[in-house]
Amino acid sequence: MSEATASDYAALQQQYEFDVYPKRDLVLVRGRGATVWDSTGRQYIDAAGGYGVTSVGHCHPAVQAALARQSERLLACPGTMYCDVRARLLEQLAQIAPGRLRRTYLCNSGTEAVEAAIKFARFTTGRVPIVCAMRSFHGRTMGSLSATHNPKYKEDFGPLVPGFVHVPYNNLAKLEAAITEDTAGVLLEVVQGEGGVNPGDPAFLLGAQRRCRDVGALFIVDEVQTGFGRTGRLFASMHDELDPDIMTLAKGIAGGLPLGATMCADGVEIPTGRHGSTFAGSPLSCAAALATIGVILEEDLPAQAAAKGDALVARLAAAKLDRVRDIRHRGLMIGIQLKEKVTPILLALLERGVIALPAGSTVLRLLPPLVIGDEELNTVADAIIEELSTPAS
Numbered sequence: 321m322s323e324a325t326a327s328d329y330a331a332l333q334q335q336y337e338f339d340v341y342p343k344r345d346l347v348l349v350r351g352r353g354a355t356v357w358d359s360t361g362r363q364y365i366d367a368a369g370g371y372g373v374t375s376v377g378h379c380h381p382a383v384q385a386a387l388a389r390q391s392e393r394l395l396a397c398p399g400t401m402y403c404d405v406r407a408r409l410l411e412q413l414a415q416i417a418p419g420r421l422r423r424t425y426l427c428n429s430g431t432e433a434v435e436a437a438i439k440f441a442r443f444t445t446g447r448v449p450i451v452c453a454m455r456s457f458h459g460r461t462m463g464s465l466s467a468t469h470n471p472k473y474k475e476d477f478g479p480l481v482p483g484f485v486h487v488p489y490n491n492l493a494k495l496e497a498a499i500t501e502d503t504a505g506v507l508l509e510v511v512q513g514e515g516g517v518n519p520g521d522p523a524f525l526l527g528a529q530r531r532c533r534d535v536g537a538l539f540i541v542d543e544v545q546t547g548f549g550r551t552g553r554l555f556a557s558m559h560d561e562l563d564p565d566i567m568t569l570a571k572g573i574a575g576g577l578p579l580g581a582t583m584c585a586d587g588v589e590i591p592t593g594r595h596g597s598t599f600a601g602s603p604l605s606c607a608a609a610l611a612t613i614g615v616i617l618e619e620d621l622p623a624q625a626a627a628k629g630d631a632l633v634a635r636l637a638a639a640k641l642d643r644v645r646d647i648r649h650r651g652l653m654i655g656i657q658l659k660e661k662v663t664p665i666l667l668a669l670l671e672r673g674v675i676a677l678p679a680g681s682t683v684l685r686l687l688p689p690l691v692i693g694d695e696e697l698n699t700v701a702d703a704i705i706e707e708l709s710t711p712a713s
């Protein structure tokens with residue numbers, strides 16, 4: 321296999337993968353920090369961070385060491401047994417979470433964390449309706465998909481789970497009107513990611529929380545994308561001192577390994593035996609998460625994300641790019657709203673050695689590792705500015 325070329329690997333995968341992803345012509349084989357290499361040896365700056373997963377960068381040495389240690393000790397432990405590394409992670413999460421969040425259900429992904437939140441909210445309140453926002457994204461399994469707004473993700477998969485109501489994001493009056501004494505929970509992203517990088521207004525988020533308290537509904541924040549320093553605070557809820565009843569986490573939690581978490585305040589309940597998952601809280605993922613959170617705290621990556629995000633956005637704004645309508649960001653969660661479709665720009669950036677993401681059809685999204693170096697950040701800015709300085713074709 322060592323003789324195989326990039327196109328060999330692509331062809332091999334095309335032959336056997338039941339592919340659900342629109343592919344880019346790139347075979348990744350190695351990563352370090354904010355840099356990844358393809359099978360031809362070409363290097364790229366990963367400003368997509370593997371969909372916002374590589375908070376501490378690719379193959380962080382602390383994560384590697386934790387994985388190596390754990391792989392010598394224990395790889396599997398069912399939820400029905402206690403596990404040392406899992407216990408330590410649960411304690412760590414309780415120590416760093418906002419507000420009253422104290423106990424955590426561990427799972428394997430963001431969508432699972434949201435599924436659990438929906439079930440916990442319905443069980444705890446004995447109510448059904450969950451109020452969500454337009455342009456929201458909460459995952460692709462049937463419950464999370466029902467909470468997600470964009471019809472593009474939902475078409476042809478119905479019937480979906482009933483009981484989800486969608487109101488315009490940042491419209492407090494409409495949100496308040498939708499929340500009644502029958503509402504089980506309100507589920508919101510603090511900054512909408514897939515929906516275009518739309519930061520929530522403090523008045524909207526705090527108003528949602530207050531209204532939940534008034535009617536006995538649970539206030540659920542989805543921090544799958546915003547958690548673990550991405551927005552310039554350890555959790556985006558901390559910008560406005562939100563005090564959620566449930567918070568969902570995944571992506572940047574474990575340095576690239578699959579792990580999700582549903583954190584709950586006291587009062588959120590579900591009897592044992594009513595929920596679970598075979599791989600949930602795998603010892604390997606827990607060890608990676610402990611190491612990742614250690615790096616995030618020791619290197620104060622939230623502060624770094626805030627400073628780096630501001631610096632990058634300042635450079636882009638100073639370039640006064642005609643093809644850009646708006647730039648929205650919180651820390652290193654950056655959305656560049658274009659006046660045109662984003663896909664050709666993403667492909668052109670790839671040619672320039674920068675991997676970036678879309679958020680909808682016209683937003684260029686950057687979710688680089690929080691450890692990205694200043695020079696790499698400048699290279700990303702240069703590539704975007706050069707690309708968008710040419711006249712639109």
Ligand SMILES: Cc1ncc(COP(=O)(O)O)c(C=O)c1O
Pocket residue numbers: 429430431432434457458459460509513514542543544545570571
């Ligand atoms: C806010 C939010 N919630 C949930 C999810 C789903 O997470 P996963 O892809 O790990 O299932 C995502 C993924 O992008 C997300 O951004």
